[in-house]
Amino acid sequence: MLQAKRKATGERYALKIQPIETMVKTCLTSNREKDVTLLHMERTVLAVCSDSPFIVDLEYAFIDDKYAVLALEAVTGGTLANIIVSSPKRQLPMNVCKI
Numbered sequence: 001m002l003q004a005k006r007k008a009t010g011e012r013y014a015l016k017i018q019p020i021e022t023m024v025k026t027c028l029t030s031n032r033e034k035d036v037t038l039l040h041m042e043r044t045v046l047a048v049c050s051d052s053p054f055i056v057d058l059e060y061a062f063i064d065d066k067y068a069v070l071a072l073e074a075v076t077g078g079t080l081a082n083i084i085v086s087s088p089k090r091q092l093p094m095n096v097c098k099i
Contacts, residue, residue, distance in 0.1 A: 013059055013071040
């Protein structure tokens with residue numbers, strides 16, 4: 001993930017950049033139409049889950065000739081994996097789990 005700032009608004013985003021070539025290779029079909037559908041799957045799932053307080057918001061997405069880019073809500077504080085790894089017994093602490 002990369003962090004970026006949109007010049008027009010000053011908003012910060014986390015960018016998930018995926019090479020199209022790699023994504024298409026992981027698709028188990030030779031049908032180009034199905035490949036394109038699979039490329040949009042993550043974007044669609046994030047868009048549908050936009051009301052969830054537990055999933056970062058998808059702000060926008062685009063695809064060019066080489067990359068698929070998802071601009072996500074930037075959340076500071078590290079990753080869930082880092083919190084777990086740095087916790088005793090490598091478990092998510094109960095006080096962090098509770099809302």
